[in-house]
Structure formats: C-alpha cells, structure tokens
Amino acid sequence: LRCSVPVNCFVGQSEWSEYFPDCGGTSQSPVDVITTQTKYDPSLVPVMPLGYSQHGNQPFSMHNNGHTVIVELPEWMGLGGLPWFFTAVQLHLHWGNGGPGVGGSEHTINGRSSDAELHVVHYNAELYPNMSAAMTQRDGLAVLGILIETGEETNPGFNNILNYMSRIRHADQRTFIPAFDVQSLLPKDLGRYYRYNGSLTTPPCYQSVIWTLFHERVQISKAQVWLTMRNTKSASVS
Ligand code: SG4
Ligand code: ZN
Numbered sequence: 525l526r527c528s529v530p531v532n533c534f535v536g537q538s539e540w541s542e543y544f545p546d547c548g549g550t551s552q553s554p555v556d557v558i559t560t561q562t563k564y565d566p567s568l569v570p571v572m573p574l575g576y577s578q579h580g581n582q583p584f585s586m587h588n589n590g591h592t593v594i595v596e597l598p599e600w601m602g603l604g605g606l607p608w609f610f611t612a613v614q615l616h617l618h619w620g621n622g623g624p625g626v627g628g629s630e631h632t633i634n635g636r637s638s639d640a641e642l643h644v645v646h647y648n649a650e651l652y653p654n655m656s657a658a659m660t661q662r663d664g665l666a667v668l669g670i671l672i673e674t675g676e677e678t679n680p681g682f683n684n685i686l687n688y689m690s691r692i693r694h695a696d697q698r699t700f701i702p703a704f705d706v707q708s709l710l711p712k713d714l715g716r717y718y719r720y721n722g723s724l725t726t727p728p729c730y731q732s733v734i735w736t737l738f739h740e741r742v743q744i745s746k747a748q749v750w751l752t753m754r755n756t757k758s759a760s761v762s
Contacts, residue, residue: 677743
C-alpha cells in the first residue's frame with residue numbers, strides 16, 4: 525500500500541502503525557474490558573464532572589471533521605476526581621455504519637459491543653498549557669467513554685446534538701448549537717467505571733489517555749440513531 529497522504533488512504537486499522545508508530549504501541553485503545561480480569565481499586569472515587577451543567581448562553585461550535593461530529597466545549601468545564609484537574613476540550617461520537625444493533629462502539633465489555641460511543645475529551649491543565657502540548661504526554665489527556673444502547677425511548681439530552689446534525693452533513697461543515705447541559709449525556713451512576721491508561725483510538729494514537737469507561741450504558745432511541753445516520757450519509761461518521 526502506497527499513499528502520499530496517509531490519513532486519506534487507510535484501508536484498515538492494520539496499516540495505521542506503518543504511518544503512525546504510536547498505533548503499534550503497547551497501550552492501544554480501545555480495549556475489550558473483561559470484567560473478571562479487572563481489579564477493584566478503592567482509591568477510585570466517582571467521576572466528578574465540573575461545570576458541565578453551567579453551560580452559559582454562548583452557543584457551542586459543532587463541526588463534521590470527515591469522521592465524526594465534534595462539539596467544542598467551554599474551558600470552564602472540566603473533570604475532577606483524578607490526580608490533576610483536566611479541562612474539557614470537545615466531545616465526539618463513534619457510530620457504526622450498520623445502524624442500531626450492529627455495534628458501532630469502540631470499547632467492548634466482555635466481548636459485547638454497544639451501538640455507539642460518546643467520548644468527552646479533556647487535557648491535563650495542571651501540567652500542560654494546552655491540548656496540543658498535552659496530547660503527546662503520558663497523563664496528558666483524560667477521556668470519558670460512554671457506551672450507547674438503542675431502545676424505544678428518546679433521550680432528550682442527545683437531541684441537543686442530534687437535532688442539528690443535518691446542518692453538518694458534509695466534511696468540514698460547521699454550525700453553532702444552543703448551549704446545553706453536557707451532564708445530561710452521562711450515565712446516572714458516575715461511581716462505577718473502568719479506568720486504564722491507553723491511547724487515542726485513531727491516528728496519531730498517542731499513548732496519552734487516562735481512560736474512564738462507564739459501566740452503565742446510556743439509552744437513546746432507534747429513531748435517533750437512524751436520523752443521525754441519514755443526516756450524515758456523505759460524511760462517513762464513524
Ligand atoms: C476522533 O477521530 C475525533 O474526531 C478526534 O478529534 C479525536 O482526537 C480522535 O477521535 C481520538 O480521540 O477520544 N477517540 S479518542 O481517542 O481528540 C482527539 C479531533 O481530531 C485528539 C479533534
Ligand atoms: Zn473517540
């Protein structure tokens with residue numbers, strides 16, 4: 525396989541490490557969490573979303589980067605409960621291309637995938653000045669992973685994003701959406717999660733992420749998933 529612009533010509537994950545050496549690292553994410561092999565650590569306190577509900581009046585910027593939808597978050601949002609304070613940067617979604625029931629999540633639990641996965645990305649604001657300085661460093665980033673299942677009931681929190689997806693059907697399109705309570709996207713139980721040191725799940729795969737994968741899955745409706753997929757047909761949202 526030869527290509528001048530690697531990001532545009534991947535045929536599969538197996539080739540990532542040819543172009544991005546970190547993708548062949550020993551802590552590559554995502555992982556399959558095998559619950560019988562996890563170790564209980566009483567020092568792990570519940571996840572503390574800080575300022576997630578203080579969204580203010582400034583709209584959030586949302587764009588399609590050609591792979592996914594990204595919502596940029598205000599810098600007063602952050603994450604406590606870790607050895608350092610982490611500032612929120614953005615959230616994005618991973619959807620499969622198959623629709624509900626096919627399993628578009630990145631992380632799996634005991635081999636079982638979910639229909640989609642939400643990631644809220646933060647950087648270590650105590651040790652590094654900004655996201656780009658932090659993203660190459662061990663302990664530089666903290667990402668919350670939320671597994672999404674589809675059912676019958678509409679999840680109003682997700683409509684704050686999904687209602688506006690049709691405005692960014694194509695790569696590089698950007699829009700502004702009304703600010704909303706980001707905590708409404710998280711599961712209720714913030715105390716049960718899996719924590720491990722891993723990496724960005726896509727190139728450049730920096731081994732820089734403290735991962736928190738919630739045990740509780742969040743439900744959205746099948747209609748919400750179909751609507752999203754229809755509105756992003758040409759954007760290869762994945
Ligand atoms: C997705 O490709 C996002 O579009 C990327 O966001 C993100 O990179 C990448 O996933 C890896 O993040 O939480 N899945 S992940 O490990 O957040 C970063 C952007 O490129 C650095 C802005
Ligand atoms: Zn992600």
